[in-house]
Amino acid sequence: MVGLLTLALLAGVSQSFWSPSAAAHAAVRAFSITFLRKKYHFNPEILPSLLETHPANLGLAGSQEAIYELNTAGKFIGWNFKLNVVTVPDGGNLAATAARLLARGPQVIISDLRPADLLTVSDLPSAKNALILDMRTTEDRLRQQECRANVFHLLPSQAMRTDAIAQYLVWKRWPRWFIIQGPTREDAVYAADIRRSAARYGARIVAQRSYNYNPGSRRSDTGYQQIQTQMPLATEVSGDYDVIFVADETDLFGDYLPYNTYAARPVVGTQGLVASAWTPAYQEYAALQMQQRFDLFAHRGMTERDYGGWLAVRIIGNAVMRAQKTSPLPMRKYLRSKDFLVAGYKGQGLTFRRWDNQLRQPVLLSTPLMTVSMSPQHGFLHPGYTTDTLGFDEPETKCHF
Amino acid sequence: MPFLRATGGRTAPALLAVLLCSLAATARASELFVSNEVDDTVTVLNGETYKIIATIPTDQRPRGIFATPDHKYVLVCDGDSSNIDVIDTKTMKVVRKIDTGPDPETLAMSPSGDKVYVSNENNALVTIINFATGKWITQIPVGIEPEGLGVSRRGHTVVVVSETTSMAHFIDTKTWKVVANILVDTRPRIAQFTRDYRELWVSSEVGGTVSVINPATHQIVHIINFHIPGIDKEYIGPVGVRFTPDDRTAFVALGRANRVAVVDRKTYKVEKYILVGQRPWQIAFSPHHKRLFVVNGLTNDVTIIDVASLQAVKSVPVGRLPWGIAVIP
Numbered sequence: 001m002v003g004l005l006t007l008a009l010l011a012g013v014s015q016s017f018w019s020p021s022a023a024a025h026a027a028v029r030a031f032s033i034t035f036l037r038k039k040y041h042f043n044p045e046i047l048p049s050l051l052e053t054h055p056a057n058l059g060l061a062g063s064q065e066a067i068y069e070l071n072t073a074g075k076f077i078g079w080n081f082k083l084n085v086v087t088v089p090d091g092g093n094l095a096a097t098a099a100r101l102l103a104r105g106p107q108v109i110i111s112d113l114r115p116a117d118l119l120t121v122s123d124l125p126s127a128k129n130a131l132i133l134d135m136r137t138t139e140d141r142l143r144q145q146e147c148r149a150n151v152f153h154l155l156p157s158q159a160m161r162t163d164a165i166a167q168y169l170v171w172k173r174w175p176r177w178f179i180i181q182g183p184t185r186e187d188a189v190y191a192a193d194i195r196r197s198a199a200r201y202g203a204r205i206v207a208q209r210s211y212n213y214n215p216g217s218r219r220s221d222t223g224y225q226q227i228q229t230q231m232p233l234a235t236e237v238s239g240d241y242d243v244i245f246v247a248d249e250t251d252l253f254g255d256y257l258p259y260n261t262y263a264a265r266p267v268v269g270t271q272g273l274v275a276s277a278w279t280p281a282y283q284e285y286a287a288l289q290m291q292q293r294f295d296l297f298a299h300r301g302m303t304e305r306d307y308g309g310w311l312a313v314r315i316i317g318n319a320v321m322r323a324q325k326t327s328p329l330p331m332r333k334y335l336r337s338k339d340f341l342v343a344g345y346k347g348q349g350l351t352f353r354r355w356d357n358q359l360r361q362p363v364l365l366s367t368p369l370m371t372v373s374m375s376p377q378h379g380f381l382h383p384g385y386t387t388d389t390l391g392f393d394e395p396e397t398k399c400h401f
Numbered sequence: 402m403p404f405l406r407a408t409g410g411r412t413a414p415a416l417l418a419v420l421l422c423s424l425a426a427t428a429r430a431s432e433l434f435v436s437n438e439v440d441d442t443v444t445v446l447n448g449e450t451y452k453i454i455a456t457i458p459t460d461q462r463p464r465g466i467f468a469t470p471d472h473k474y475v476l477v478c479d480g481d482s483s484n485i486d487v488i489d490t491k492t493m494k495v496v497r498k499i500d501t502g503p504d505p506e507t508l509a510m511s512p513s514g515d516k517v518y519v520s521n522e523n524n525a526l527v528t529i530i531n532f533a534t535g536k537w538i539t540q541i542p543v544g545i546e547p548e549g550l551g552v553s554r555r556g557h558t559v560v561v562v563s564e565t566t567s568m569a570h571f572i573d574t575k576t577w578k579v580v581a582n583i584l585v586d587t588r589p590r591i592a593q594f595t596r597d598y599r600e601l602w603v604s605s606e607v608g609g610t611v612s613v614i615n616p617a618t619h620q621i622v623h624i625i626n627f628h629i630p631g632i633d634k635e636y637i638g639p640v641g642v643r644f645t646p647d648d649r650t651a652f653v654a655l656g657r658a659n660r661v662a663v664v665d666r667k668t669y670k671v672e673k674y675i676l677v678g679q680r681p682w683q684i685a686f687s688p689h690h691k692r693l694f695v696v697n698g699l700t701n702d703v704t705i706i707d708v709a710s711l712q713a714v715k716s717v718p719v720g721r722l723p724w725g726i727a728v729i730p
Contacts, residue, residue: 069565073544076570289522289564349607349608349609
């Protein structure tokens with residue numbers, strides 16, 4: 001694939017691109033990327049652990065680091081990238097801000113927005129020919145019924161995550177799952193994904209329970225004493241199971257489960273052993289270099305959202321510097337073509353699925369301190385890409401651009 | 402096999418020299434030095450029996466490893482200790498440490514051995530060091546995550562590849578300036594000149610290709626692709642590249658495809674894939690190029706390939722996560 005790309009470049013691109021002396025004399029070309037985010041109201045006191053932090057530049061720092069990287073390459077071949085950060089205040093008019101941006105012409109936008117806001121922007125008439133890189137969401141529906149041709153999704157969907165965990169559990173021969181599900185709509189989607197993964201990989205749901213936990217204030221002197229009695233009650237079911245598969249997308253109770261369950265069983269899902277594109281602990285496939293570089297830049301660990309922001313800029317960099325695509329529509333075409341590939345410290349090139357614009361990628365399985373494994377697991381095969389064993393494959397897609 | 406080469410001398414002293422040579426050879430076989438990234442050691446194997454004859458402790462995270470042209474020393478980059486361990490190949494001991502600056506990943510030397518070229522992976526730099534004094538001559542900013550270094554015939558040019566910037570940077574060793582930057586496929590690892598120095602081959606691990614570059618014009622003249630039946634393309638990750646002495650054949654280690662490709666240097670066609678251990682990266686020849694040694698990172702061993710028959714003969718254990726290899730005659 002890449003060979004084809006490079007050959008195409010050799011054939012199609014003027015000599016000056018490859019000739020250093022010519023490049024040195026050429027004027028520096030500038031490329032501007034809009035980073036669009038909203039300052040959502042957030043109360044850090046609802047985070048269950050004091051160790052969890054919520055830095056103001058979450059996500060943005062990843063994009064900023066990647067801009068620095070692109071410009072390191074760009075200075076050698078005459079490109080300069082700029083990140084235009086646009087922050088809409090909580091309660092501000094996102095649609096109006098986005099419309100103003102888009103009135104200047106088709107844009108390349110990195111979206112650090114929640115699902116409803118992402119759709120608000122992508123559905124603006126003036127966004128029709130824009131390229132929107134969604135670096136934040138995981139919701140299935142944005143890749144299924146509510147997919148959009150102008151939106152590309154960088155982080156794994158919910159279904160990719162449950163499949164990633166499911167493959168590992170099947171490989172471990174832990175096929176009996178007890179689902180415990182929180183109260184939100186996304187918890188219900190995640191729980192449905194768990195059932196889908198069980199059906200795909202031959203696991204069994206032996207018990208299922210909804211849990212309406214109201215965490216209230218999490219800052220208390222003796223909170224754990226009540227947790228210690230509540231969680232065994234919540235997890236006592238008849239019949240045996242191998243794991244508790246928790247669906248708690250908003251971190252209401254899942255982190256209270258490990259070591260508090262009725263039976264001595266591990267916890268996987270949205271807490272416990274979690275599936276993600278990135279964690280600050282991941283170091284395989286040269287990710288160590290990325291982690292060290294990010295820490296030098298941001299003075300903190302690199303989160304999954306930072307990775308999303310980093311990937312977004314690197315993808316744009318490939319389109320501009322490798323494929324010489326500088327406007328959104330040709331860039332979209334390139335991202336969906338066989339010529340495109342981005343390196344993301346996963347030991348293989350990452351590409352987009354044509355049927356839903358989802359980045360196909362290996363998915364990490366981790367605890368807060370360690371990478372436990374990486375899916376797809378050995379032995380799960382696919383006629384196209386083994387990474388397409390994760391999430392909605394082409395025959396299952398509900399996305400029709 | 403010194404008898405094969407020692408011809409022409411008919412006088413007694415010449416014969417004596419031949420005998421002495423052969424005695425020296427039996428007294429001391431060639432040796433393989435393998436850096437073990439996780440163990441913080443270098444494993445030394447006897448080049449004929451492949452038995453472990455020494456395990457040399459190093460500083461932290463030894464990766465790039467290089468024998469000096471006179472074979473007196475083997476130099477190892479200790480990434481997490483910011484230095485090079487200099488191993489005396491007679492005593493098998495670390496006799497000296499050279500400060501390299503942060504995170505040295507790998508190294509090369511000038512043809513005469515007077516200068517050491519180091520890629521500082523985390524700092525996007527190449528550090529040039531006077532080997533005798535250990536003093537830094539200069540540091541050159543290059544792309545992000547620099548790794549493999551290639552040195553031209555007379556040492557006028559050093560090429561370094563940067564993994565995250567995906568470029569081959571040509572450095573003029575008179576001015577220490579970067580004179581050319583060539584965008585190659587994603588995540589380049591190694592830059593290797595052909596024996597005749599007419600081509601520079603750059604392996605791209607994530608791109609899955611090898612770019613053949615004309616070093617005179619700085620143009621990519623060909624891209625080599627690899628297709629292995631039954632192996633997904635995303636597992637093909639070319640890293641190590643070596644050429645036979647006649648320059649007719651190249652060997653390319655393919656990472657997670659667990660194979661070494663045999664490539665015709667002239668036609669660029671892949672002639673064979675040799676199954677080795679898991680995740681081969683670096684490769685090296687035996688002194689007379691009869692064997693190719695393949696370092697397998699995930700199976701903790703070195704596969705020995707017979708160059709004439711292109712068969713993997715056997716694999717021998719080394720330390721954990723073996724990374725690089727240097728061979729001394």
